[in-house]
Amino acid sequence: MLSPANRRRAIEHMTMVLPVSERRAYQVVGQHRSTQRRPASPNPYRDRLVARMRELALANPRRGRRHILDLLHLEGWTIGTRLMKRLWRAEGLLVPLNRRKRRRIGSGENGIVRRRTTMKNEVWGLEFVSDHTADGRPLRLLVVLDEHARECLAIEVGRSCRGEDVVAVLDELTAIRGVPAHIRSDNGPVFVSKAVKRWCAESGTGTLYIDPGALWQNGIVESFGGRLRDELLSSELLERLAEARYLVDRWRLHYNHRRPQRALEKRTPAAYAAICPAVPPLRRA
Numbered sequence: 001m002l003s004p005a006n007r008r009r010a011i012e013h014m015t016m017v018l019p020v021s022e023r024r025a026y027q028v029v030g031q032h033r034s035t036q037r038r039p040a041s042p043n044p045y046r047d048r049l050v051a052r053m054r055e056l057a058l059a060n061p062r063r064g065r066r067h068i069l070d071l072l073h074l075e076g077w078t079i080g081t082r083l084m085k086r087l088w089r090a091e092g093l094l095v096p097l098n099r100r101k102r103r104r105i106g107s108g109e110n111g112i113v114r115r116r117t118t119m120k121n122e123v124w125g126l127e128f129v130s131d132h133t134a135d136g137r138p139l140r141l142l143v144v145l146d147e148h149a150r151e152c153l154a155i156e157v158g159r160s161c162r163g164e165d166v167v168a169v170l171d172e173l174t175a176i177r178g179v180p181a182h183i184r185s186d187n188g189p190v191f192v193s194k195a196v197k198r199w200c201a202e203s204g205t206g207t208l209y210i211d212p213g214a215l216w217q218n219g220i221v222e223s224f225g226g227r228l229r230d231e232l233l234s235s236e237l238l239e240r241l242a243e244a245r246y247l248v249d250r251w252r253l254h255y256n257h258r259r260p261q262r263a264l265e266k267r268t269p270a271a272y273a274a275i276c277p278a279v280p281p282l283r284r285a
Contacts, residue, residue: 004031004035007029007030007031007035008031008035010025010029011025011026011029011031014028014029046087049072049077049079049087050087050091052072052075052077053068053072053084053087053088053091053093054091054093056068056071056072057091057093060231061095061231061235062095062227062230062231063095064095065084065085065088065093066262067259067260068084068088069081069084070260070262070266071260072084073266074260074266110184110208110209110210110211110217111210111211111214111216111217111218111219112147112184112217112218112219112220115182115184115208117147117148118148119148119276119277119278119279120146120148120149120273120276120277120278120279121146121177121178121179121180121181121278121279122147122148122180122181122182122279123146123147123148123180123181123182123183123184123208124144124145124146124147124153124173124180124182124183124184125143125144125145125146125147125183125184125185125218125220125221125224126142126143126144126145126166126183126184126185126191126221127142127143127145127185127186127218127221127222127224127225128140128141128142128143128161128188128190129141129143129225129228129229129233131229131233131238131244132238133238133239133240133241133244134237134238134239137159138159138160139157139158139159139238139241139244140157140158140159140160140161141155141156141157141228141248142154142155142156142158142161142165142166142169143155143221143224143225143228144156144169144170144173145220145221145224146269146273147184147220147221148276149264149269149272149273149276150220150224150261150263150264150269150272151256151269151270151272151273152224152252152255152256152269153173153177154169154172154173154252155228155248155249155252156169157241157244157245157248158241159241161190162190162193162195163190163191163193163194163195163196164195166190166191166193166195166196167195167196167199170183170199171199174203178278179203179204179205180205180279181205181206181279182205182206182207182208183200183205183206183207183208184208184209184210184218184221185207185208185209185210185218186209186210186212186215186218187209187210187212191209192209227255228248228251231251232247232248232251255269256268256269256270257270257271
């Protein structure tokens, strides 16, 4: 009962349940009579702020108050961290987080901790995300992410994916953005296939394979895959392959252009990628 509103409700409950006067209830709770009787003055600005905050929370159901606070600041709202925390809790918009500790595996020579990126196009992270359509048929999503800019370069959606399909996606991206210095991925059969290794040798791109089972070594793209599953794949019933491709690409564009990140100085990945330096272009052998 630290806030005046909570003490006001406590006094109302005491006077209704117990045979005590209001004056005695004020003394017990520690509330001044004027605070109890004087209604709060209307605040139209705060009402509009709360309404917009709820709209943003509804549009981003799995994001917390810090992300919503950044979006409000981008829109020009004046609100501090303490007020945001108080309004967020008062509106009951807390997002439950299920975290569990993971045991680290391997030495991490090629992981994101020991092999950090400093420029755009230095390391591209690759990962597969699996799902299914409403008829039970599988979906396989190939994610390509620039680790430094946190920009999602592509999400290829299909029923299956072979090494030749990965090479086709990389060829299309390198024609637009240039050849990356390294690609980081797990050592799954597709990423260690002859087609992918041949492409890396011909383009001069190095490979950073993480240790088996050590997903934390590729944590940036793994975190992105978790966001993709939490915010889209677990929330949408995908009827057909074409619908899945449309929704995934729309979500990717929203992530790149409308989602500021504190790791990028509260810029969106696309805005940060436009100003950050890039590695010198590599020439194919």
